Amino acid sequence: MKEHLELLTTESRNEQSMKIDTAGPTEILRIMNEEDQKVALAVKEVLPEIEAAVKFVFESFQRGGRLIYMGAGTSGRLGVLDAVECPPTFSTGTEMVQGLIAGGAGAFLKAVEGAEDSPELGVEDLKQIGLTNDDTVIGIAASGRTPYVIGALKYARSIGAKTVALSCNKDAAISKEADQSIEVIVGPEVLTGSTRLKAGTAHKMVLNMISTSSMILLGKAYENLMVDVHVSNEKLKERAIGIIQKITGVSYETALEALETSGLQAKTAIVMIKTGKTKEEAEKLLADANGYVRTAIEDVEK
Known part of the structure; x- marks a missing residue:
């Protein structure tokens, strides 16, 4: 060169x-x-x-x-x-x-x-x-x-x-x-x-x-929110809770409970709340939708 x-x-x-x-x-x-x-x-x-x-x-x-x-x-x-x-x-x-x-x-x-x-x-x-x-x-x-x-x-x-x-x-x-x-x-x-x-x-x-x-x-966002955020500290946990609240409209306490039940997986928690499904059912919906939250929710609504 x-x-x-x-x-x-x-x-x-x-x-x-x-x-x-x-x-x-x-x-x-x-x-x-x-x-x-x-x-x-x-x-x-x-x-x-x-x-x-x-x-x-x-x-x-x-x-x-x-x-x-x-x-x-x-x-x-x-x-x-x-x-x-x-x-x-x-x-x-x-x-x-x-x-x-x-x-x-x-x-x-x-x-x-x-x-x-x-x-x-x-x-x-x-x-x-x-x-x-x-x-x-x-x-x-x-x-x-x-x-x-x-x-x-x-x-x-x-x-x-x-x-x-x-x-x-x-x-x-x-x-x-x-x-x-x-x-x-x-x-x-x-x-x-x-x-x-x-x-x-x-x-x-x-x-x-x-x-x-x-x-x-790849489906790492829902609307303009980071729904696949990795919850590895308190700041990111609070961010995940806020994301769940913005998408679902639930209270802080309900969002926190869903996040913890989901194993700190914001995507799963969102699908659980939006569809009324269990953690296992929400995980399957997401798997069938290749990880796309919107598709998983819409599949149930259809």
């Missing part, structure tokens, strides 16, 4: 921040805020590409496959962040959505120099988790040229896994190695080359969209 960095959009200089070193706090913040407002509009431009990625991921989940994020530095950390939020939000297993970062888990807290320059390391990391053709791999690189990600995407495609390349440069090198590219062109950074800024924000937004959309399609 010997192309000149200065030719990349992510490495070019931003005309709006050329004198930021002489600015006071108010002016610095104004410049940053104005630049950040461009991010959502840039993401809007690639919604069709994001939709294609969501379809890959949803189909992988339907086959029992996984979503694997891969990246180095900030890009890798964003993938890990999105992955670790899925279990508490959607009650997924820890294997269902995974984030791999060049240099291993320790690189999340401390940079591992040189790890991103090895395409072989990307291949090895995917082999370590037993990648299959049921999985979807999303390679993340703001520059679009990270060897670790390129190696991973090439290997993933070679075994038939679906692949997505997420970058912030046109005609990115990683785009050529993926079934679907998502190139979010946010323009030059306020601090030249600091892609943890607009590029990082854009990638966080896209990853949120991909994982959340896929989970909604």
